[in-house]
Structure formats: C-alpha cells, structure tokens
Amino acid sequence: MSDRRNLSxxxxxxxxxxxxxxxxxxxxxxxxxxxxxxxxxxxxxxPGRQTHRCLxxxxxxxxxxxxxxEQVVRTRMFITSATDAEAIGAxxxxxxGAVRPASTMVVVxxxxxxxxxxxxxxxxxL
Numbered sequence: 001m002s003d004r005r006n007l008s009x010x011x012x013x014x015x016x017x018x019x020x021x022x023x024x025x026x027x028x029x030x031x032x033x034x035x036x037x038x039x040x041x042x043x044x045x046x047p048g049r050q051t052h053r054c055l056x057x058x059x060x061x062x063x064x065x066x067x068x069x070e071q072v073v074r075t076r077m078f079i080t081s082a083t084d085a086e087a088i089g090a091x092x093x094x095x096x097g098a099v100r101p102a103s104t105m106v107v108v109x110x111x112x113x114x115x116x117x118x119x120x121x122x123x124x125x126l
Contacts (some may be wrong), residue, residue: 080108
C-alpha cells in the first residue's frame with residue numbers, strides 16, 4: 001500500500017495502542033474515534049461543546065490529510081445518553097448541515113473516559 005499515509009495527532013496513545021488519528025489511502029480518509037479532549041487534557045461537561053471539540057479535531061485531521069469538510073461522506077457518533085442526542089445532533093448540524101453526510105448516532109454504555117459524552121468517527125472521499 002504505497003499510497004497509504006498515517007497521520008498522527010501526537011497523542012501518547014497512538015504508539016501504545018497502535019492507531020493513527022487518520023489514515024489516507026488513495027482518495028479515502030478515515031478519521032479514528034475522536035474524543036472531546038482539550039490540549040490541557042480537560043473535557044467540558046456540556047455535550048454540545050464536547051461535540052464541537054470532537055469535530056474541530058476531526059476537521060484538523062482531515063485538513064492534514066488534504067481533505068475538506070465538504071468531502072465528508074460519513075460520520076458515526078457514539079453517545080452515552082439519549083438525553084444528549086439533541087445537543088449533540090445540533091452541534092453536528094452546525095458543522096455538517098450543508099454537507100449532510102451519512103450519519104449514525106448510537107447510545108453506548110460508556111466511553112473510555114467517564115467525562116466524555118460523545119466520541120465521533122468520520123470518513124471523507126476526495
């Protein structure tokens with residue numbers, strides 16, 4: 001796979017767990033599950049702000065891979081409470097409302113860090 005490019009965010013978990021923030025293969029970019037972590041390690045408790053942070057990190061990864069928001073074709077949102085769905089969906093809509101990628105929102109029992117209310121994956125087609 002000579003056209004494969006792994007993109008790192010600098011997370012200390014990438015080499016330990018063995019993953020990349022994003023992988024570009026040909027004209028496809030896949031962004032790993034992205035948590036709402038600020039540079040200082042904090043996580044805002046508001047689900048809408050958490051969603052915006054996840055999407056900010058995703059857009060940075062897409063940019064590093066040479067992709068744009070308009071090229072996102074799929075997102076997956078893993079949420080810990082159905083009561084947060086409206087706020088999370090609204091934040092997703094603010095970023096992707098005009099793009100309207102195929103999207104899934106799934107309620108899960110929990111995420112890696114109990115502070116997180118949402119984790120998001122994305123795929124883009126260039």
